[in-house]
Amino acid sequence: MKRKSKIPVTVITGFLGAGKTTFINYVLQQKKGKQFALVENEFGDVAIDTKLISGVDASQMFELKQGCICCTLTDEYELVLQELAERFPNIEHVLIETTGVADPAPVIQPFFKDENLAELYVYVGTVCLVDAMNFTTQPEKDILLKQLAIADTILVNKSENLPDTEKEDFKVALKQINPLAEISFISYGKANPELNQLHLKAANGIDLMPDPELHAHIQKKKLTFQHPLNRAEFLRWLDYTLDIYKNKIYRTKGILCFQGEPFEYIVQGVGGSFELIEGDLILDSIESQVVFIGKLEGLSIDF
Ligand SMILES: Nc1nc2c(ncn2[C@@H]2O[C@H](COP(=O)(O)OP(=O)(O)OP(=O)(O)O)[C@@H](O)[C@H]2O)c(=O)[nH]1
The missing domain is CATH 3.30.1220.10 (CobW-like, C-terminal domain)
Known part of the structure; x- marks a missing residue:
């Protein structure tokens, strides 16, 4: 059966333990009845943990067969996505969860470059989850910075005990890395961004913050x-x-x-x-x- 319209794709990224799965579960609960498919892969792990993902039919879950999405992305990725669209014509939205240590760029680029995928899907943006409790101590800063820089929406999760003054400082620091992204403070993944329009929305506010001190790395x-x-x-x-x-x-x-x-x-x-x-x-x-x-x-x- 030929699809009428392209399937929107949202990428969920964020460092290890930041709350990606918690957020996805929340979105799925909020949007019960909508047909989501989740493409995820856990580092070195083959089986998907179906218990963690409520609201998605197990038959609609696909997993890349080898390790980390960023280093093993080959034709398999494109094939999995093609098969997904062909086998499940009712899917309304695809979420792709990257592993915490993955660079999200190779996950997104095929939607721009691969003609078959571009016919089936439309990439609509990236959500990056940040762990408010451990942000400053997180290792692998380069990957974290890249995840933040690519994001259209940044959700600072685990912020239930963060005082307002610290939220302000946090926001300024994040804006220095990515002035275009929308930033929200949340806990237990409870955010409901409009997953369809993330990058168009961000493009409207292209004004850069006054930035006297450039971020050291970005x-x-x-x-x-x-x-x-x-x-x-x-x-x-x-x-x-x-x-x-x-x-x-x-x-x-x-x-x-x-x-x-x-x-x-x-x-x-x-x-x-x-x-x-x-x-x-x-x-x-x-x-x-x-x-x-x-x-x-x-x-x-x-x-
Ligand atoms: N205190 C607190 N804990 C949270 C919050 N959100 C999630 N957690 C907990 O943090 C842990 C990690 O959450 P996950 O959603 O599994 O994080 P993840 O980013 O998917 O983790 P990886 O897949 O390992 O990268 C879990 O034990 C969650 O229950 C929050 O807002 N506050």
């Missing part, structure tokens, strides 16, 4: 253009720039106006890949803006 750069861009030239430049800096630019997001085109476009990039999504009709502002987040020190990013 920087961001915003390019603004007052005149409509030449589509072919700009995309060629963007493609080239993201390709040469694919390990440095974690995330790209922007709103573009092209010469002679009535609609604006939202550009959404993770690592070396990006996609363009047609946005609203251009009514007044013809300004284009693109923000890059990553380890940008010393990079030449200028169109």
Whole structure:
């Protein structure tokens, strides 16, 4: 049976123990009746823990067969997702939970690059869970920073005992890493973000925070253009720039106006890949803006 529309895909990331499973369980409980499929894999573990995931039919759960999603991603990933869409035409939303130590970029990029997947699915954003109790002491900071930089929504979980003043400090610190993401403080995963529109929402608020002290590891750069861009030239430049800096630019997001085109476009990039999504009709502002987040020190990013 051919599907009528593409299946939205939301990626759930966050460091080990941050509360990803707790959050997913909460979402599934809140949205009972909606057909979710969960693709997850646990490091070195083959069996899915069905007890943990309520609300999802066990037959709708798929798991990659080997270890960690980030280092073993091969054709298998694309095949699992294709099979999922074909075998379960009623699925309304796919959640992909990365392992706590995984870089989420390779999980997202196939939705931009793989034609078969792009026909079946639409990537709608990433939620990153943060552990409020252990954030400062967490090891593997690089992976954590990348997870945060890629996220459209950051949920600071386990924040039930966090005083308001500390929440403010926390927020400022997170905004320095990712000024585009929405940030909420929650406990026991109780957050109900609109899982469908995460990245479009984030693209609306592209203003960068005043940032006198750059984060030691992550920087961001915003390019603004007052005149409509030449589509072919700009995309060629963007493609080239993201390709040469694919390990440095974690995330790209922007709103573009092209010469002679009535609609604006939202550009959404993770690592070396990006996609363009047609946005609203251009009514007044013809300004284009693109923000890059990553380890940008010393990079030449200028169109
Ligand atoms: N105190 C407190 N504990 C929480 C909260 N949310 C989750 N936990 C607990 O934290 C532990 C880890 O939660 P999980 O949801 O399994 O975390 P995870 O990110 O899926 O963990 P991994 O899959 O190992 O990466 C569990 O024991 C949860 O019960 C919270 O808001 N506050």
